[in-house]
Amino acid sequence: DKGNYSHFMAKEIHEQPEVVGRTVAHYVDLATGTVRLPEEVAIDFAAIDRLAIAACGTAYYAGIIAKYWFEQLARLPVEIDVASEFRYREPPLTGRGLALFISQSGETADTLASLRYAKAAGWPALAVVNVATSTIARESDVVAPTLAGPEIGVASTKAFTCQLAVLLALAIHAGRARGVLSAQEEQELVDALVGVPSHMTKVLARETQVEQVARDLAKARDVLYLGRGLSYALALEGALKLKELSYIHAEGYAAGELKHGPIALIDEAMPVIVLAPRDKVFEKTVSNVQEVAARGGRIILIGDAHAAGEAGLAGETAVVMPEVHPAVVPLLYALPVQLLSYHTARVMGKDVDQPRNLAKSVTVE
C-alpha cells in the first residue's frame, strides 16, 4: 500500500524519520544517553583487532561509512570489499577478527557466499539485516536488525539509513569497549544520533528545493557527485541512485581525486553535485568547488548554509541542510541524495519503483 504517495519509493523516503527513530531506540538507552545493544547482539569489540566488511550496492556504501566510523571512533582496523570480490579473492582471515555483512534482503547471493567463506575460515559473522527470517540472518552468529519494515521500491532508501543508524550505534559501542571514547563523547554521539529523526523531518520539508534541482538534472547527460570523508561514500550512493532510476550516467568520486582525472570532464553541460557538510574536511571540499567553478562547471551544492556562506558559496547552495554533529551527516545527507534521484526520474517519466533490468534482490550472481 502506497498510502498517499504515488510511488513506494516516495513513501519509503518519507518513512525515514519514523523507522530510523525506531531503529535508534532499539540500540540506545534514551534515559542515560548511552548505547545499549539488545541482548542477542553480544559482541566483544575489545577482543578483536580486525573487522572485515562485505556487502553489495547501497549496503556496500553503508559499509564504507561504517569503516570510517569504526576506525575513527573505535580505532579498529577495517577492510571492506564488495561481496563479489571478497568471496573470490579469498582474503586470509587470520588473527582475532570479526566479519560483518550488511544486507537489506538477507538473500543477496554474493553476500551470502562471503558469509559462508568467513565462517569456514573460522571467523564469527555479524549481520546487519532488514529481513529477520532471511538466509543471511539465519546463518550468522549475531544478527543486528534494522527495523526499516518492508522495503518495496527497488532503490534502497530507508533500509540504507537504518543500516547507518545500527552501524553508528555499533561503532560507538565499540569505541567505549575499546577505551577510545569517553563517557561524555559517547553521550554527545548518542544525542546526535537520537536527534537524527527530527532533523530528517526538517530536511524532508525542503523537498521543493530538491525538485527544482531535479528539473535541471533531468536535462543532463552526465553528472558528477563529489564528497570527502563520510560524504565520499554518499557521493557513490548518489551516483548509483541516479543511474538506477533516471538512467543518466553518473559518477561518484572522492573530491580529492578530481585533479587525478575527472576534472577533464568538466564543462558547462555537466552538473557537479557537491556534498559539503561542515566537517573537518570542509575547507578541502571548498577548494574543490573553486576548481570546478574556475573551469565553468555547474555546481549544485548540498550543504550547510552558514558554512557555505562563509566560504563565499551561498549562491551555489541548492539544498540547505541543517547543522549537525559531523558523525551523523551521512544519515541526513542521504535524504536529498535519494530525493534528487527520485524527482529526476519522475520528471523524466521513468518507472521509479521498478527500473529496467533491476531486481530488488539479487539471489543469483
Ligand code: M6R
Ligand atoms: O538486499 P541487499 O541489501 O543485500 O541488496 C544489495 C544491493 O543489491 C542493493 O542495495 C542495490 O544496489 C539497490 N538496488 C540499491 O538501490
